[in-house]
Amino acid sequence: MEAKTAESTKAIMTEIVLPNDTNTLGNLMGGRLLHLMDICSAISAHRCSKRMVVTASVNNVSFASPIKLGDIITLESKVTRTFNSSMEILIQVFVEDHRTGKKTLSNNAYYTFVAVDQIGTPIEVPDVTQETEAEKLQFEGALRRRQLSLILAGKMKASDATELKKLFN
Template structure:
């Protein structure tokens, strides 16, 4: 770790590609996770998605993060008891202290082997220092055309989010 005169770790401010902080987790849908129809509760899925997104953002920022916004959470297909939920989280955009992460949820039926995209959402996190104050994060260095497109689209979502908040 190399600290400058202001005590900032300069090695952590080098740019990182989205692949460096990508996260994949798996959860099993148990009876306690479901509603009366045997489908995964939306709130439980949102919790799992938030955790996966936070892990990717923390990995990028090398710090604790806090969720500040969730955009476009779409429920496309129910997840049934006994299925696995595969969560994939990847950074799409980075500002000074905040980061956007796309989190995709897939249901895998362990009997048939079928995997289907069930949900996706964009989570915005802010990196926090040891005093709970926003902290500068390393820039994002997109490597593929798809990642560059995701970054441009994230900037548009950010503008709309700020407009809704009156900023």
């Protein structure tokens, strides 16, 4: 299977926060943001695998500061590493203040998607090659994050998480 560059899996989505997206304080609701992050990440996973993809896990999404009604948000995602049927995607959310135009990084998260066939059975995905130093760093960390995710999902024993253990040695 021909390898893909990380850059070729990039997806970008721009949205404006409308009244239906907000809570009674006029802040973007967390669930709405997660929905957008899921869609953008799924596009990257699809660009990589050219298959149907399902979300397997989402890691640590924190909401440090509110995103306000009228703000413009840009979501950017790309595949950091693939394994057999799974792909890790880094997604970043930038907020553009509608008064000043200043853009700041608001959230980031790692999603794991799995490519599946018509009956939902996981299928192989191509490798992803890294070109930049940042992409290489993301690639290296992906195995650690995968092990942590699998432990939390009860799919791996902590004693088997060799890459995670290296952090403590």
